[in-house]
Amino acid sequence: MAAVLFLFGLVSAGVLICLIWDYLNPHSFHKRFPPISDDQFMALCPPGTNREIALKVRQVMSDCSGIDYEQIYPDSQLVRDLDFC
Helix, strand or coil: CHHHHHHHHHHHHHHHHHHHHHHHCHHHHHHHCCCCCHHHHHHHCCCCCCHHHHHHHHHHHHHHHCCCHHHCCCCCCCCCCCCCC
């Protein structure tokens, strides 16, 4: 029984390490946020959102963060998703 619990702990630790590695790996960002067009961006915005203002904010966020314009989403969180500090 103790051996089974030990193996379960090792497998759980391995899975956790893989998940953390994937999250911290820069390539995982590109998987989570594939490039989207302005039309796709606006489709994800709440109804009534001013297109000109929304796209200008997107551009400013891209310029300030160094993240590609096409990878800024309307629901992106500045610190968690975009590593804004």
